[in-house]
Amino acid sequence: MKLEMKKDVIYRCIGTDFTNGILACGFMTKPHKEQSQYNFQIDYYSCFLLLSGTGYYYTQEDEKHSIHAGDYVQRLPGVCHSTEIVPDGSWLEFFISFGRTTYDYLCSLNLLPIEHPVGKSNYDESILQRFSRLLTQLKDAEDAALPLLSLQAQELLLTLLLPIQRTLENDPMRDLMEEACRILSSKISAAILPEDVAAQLNMSYENFRKQFHRFTGTSPAKYRIDQRMKHAKLMLLSGISIKETAMLTGYGDTYSFTKQFTNSVGMSPGRYRKEN
Secondary structure (H helix, E strand, C coil), X not given: CCCCCXXXXXXXXXXXXXXXXXXXXXXXXXXXXXHCEEEECCCCEEEEEEEECEEEEECCCCCEEEEECCEEEEECCCCCEXXXXXXXXXXXXXXXXXXXXXXXXXXXXXXXXXXXXXXXXXXXXXXXXXXXXXXXXXXXXXXXXHHHHHHHHHHHHHHHHHHHXXXXXXXXXXXXXXXXXXXXXXXXXXXCCHXXXXXXXXXXXXXXXXXXXXXXXXXXXXXXXXXXXXXXXXXXXCCCCHHHHHHHCCCCCHHHHHHHHHHHHCCCHHHHHHXX
C-alpha cells in the first residue's frame, strides 16, 4: 500500500504524572540519520510499527537487529536501547505510548511479549484506519475521555502484538522460565544466586541466563533485585523502618540497601517514602 503520510503526533496526559499518565500516538517520519536515537531510555512504555523504511535496533547488550516495514519495536521502561535510521527518506512509523503503571498491569497479565522487543507484526488497511482514528480522537478528546481512549490504545496495541504472544505461549522453555521467575521472586531475605536457580532447573548457567533474558527481557540477577525492590517499596509505604526493610530484603546493612534502592528506583528510600 502506498504511504504518503507526514509527521502527525499528539501527546496527552491523564492527570499530572507524565510517567504514569502519558497517552500519545502518531505518525512519525525520520528522514535523517541524525534522528537516530542512541543509548535511549524512557520511563514509560512505547511501541512503534514501522510502516516504511529500514533501520537497526540495538539491545542494551549491543545485539544488532535489522528492522523493516511491518516490524514492531517496543521501548520498555528503563531499558537502554538504540534505533538507527537508514537515511533514505522513507522512514515512517506509527507509535503508541502509555504510562508505566499501565505497562506493569499488562505485564502482570503476560500480555506483552517483552522478551522480544523487536518482531514481525501483521497489519492491513483496517489497522491503518484505526491508527488514524485513534490519533484524531486523542487530539479532540476532553480530558475526561482520556481513560477510555487509553483502553482503546491498549486494545489496538494488543491487536498488533497478540499473534506474537500466542506464539511465545508454545515456547518449550516457557514453563522452566516461569519456574525460574517464581524462585527468584521468593524468599526475598535469602541469598538466592542465579547459578543456584540454573542448577535447580538442570541447566547450564550460560544457557539459563540466555533463555531467561529472552523470556523476560532482563538478566536473572537484575530480576532478583527488582523483586527485592518491589517488596522494599511496599514495606517502606507500610511504615517499616529503612533499617528493618534492609534486613527483610536481604541486605546486610542500611548503606548497601540504600545504595541499591537509589540506583534501582532513582531516589533514596527516605525520599520515596515522603513522596509516596
